[in-house]
Amino acid sequence: MVQVAAALLFALAAGLGITVILAMLKSNETAILSALLGEGAFPVATSPESDPAVAALPIHRTNARRAVPRRMPVAMTVRPQFSRAA
Template sequence: MVQVAAALLFAVAAGLGITVIVAMLKSNEDAILSALLGEGAFPIAVAPKSGPAPRVLPLRRTGARPIRNAARPQPQFSRAA
């Protein structure tokens, strides 16, 4: 009896999994198929361009002043320990 219930539960789970896969294919068919074919989500013509930036922005220097920590250091262990 337990084996029959387990087999039915497995069949229901497998059917539900197949239903989810088919629903995903129907709603997102183009993106999934292009990813499987190795094209990716974007066609090559409209894909984001990679490489160096078109112009470089220099970083602003703040001077030679050291940065001071406003918080006072806390002891590593509490006094109660």
């Protein structure tokens, strides 16, 4: 009985998934098909073009990382991770 209920639930979920996929295809058919064909959302001829950067801004680097004091190693006893019984 549980297997039948699980099978029906799985069939319902699969049917719902197929319904969602078909609804997406119906609303965005041209965009999806052009993406599958490799054209993309913007064909090469009509794609927006960006202007080249006139002057690149230099990256501002600070020496804040170098000013942080380094942690000193602490002498501690080494203990085995596992017990000898393991």
